Amino acid sequence: MRDDKCLAGWNALMISAFAEAGATFGERPWLDTASRALRAWHEKAFTNGRLAHAMKDGEAYGTGFLDDYAGLACAAIDVYEATFDRDALAFARTLVDTAPRSVLGRCGRKSVLLAARRRSGDPANARSA
Secondary structure, eight states: OOOOOEEHHHHHHHHHHHHHHHHHHTOHHHHHHHHHHHHHHHHHHEETTEEOSEEETTEEESOOOHHHHHHHHHHHHHHHHHHOOHHHHHHHHHHHHHHHHHHHHHHOHHHHHHHHHHHTTOTTSGGGO
16 A cells, blocks of 8 residues: 655655755756645645645645645745745745634634643743743
């Protein structure tokens, strides 16, 4: 059995790695890979202001989680910084703008606020120290 789905958050890590490595080592093919992958997520998995969580065989499915939005936004910024592709930067902004509505719309404001309140005493959070 083979698991060949693509997860938004994990693909975001790959996109960032290709963008940063391509810029660092001057490898245009790596930059192109990052750009193509980001464009695929934008075109196939982001519709009506919502990000899908996964893709398989070019078909998007599932509902994106907050880390999917954040990861792809960071990856899009990495692509922009490496290539100066304004579409990548615009996609990052769109993801950041739509994430709160999408995530809050699913789990409700109280759930998110409770989660934030619980984390405020976390020693791993520098702001809570």
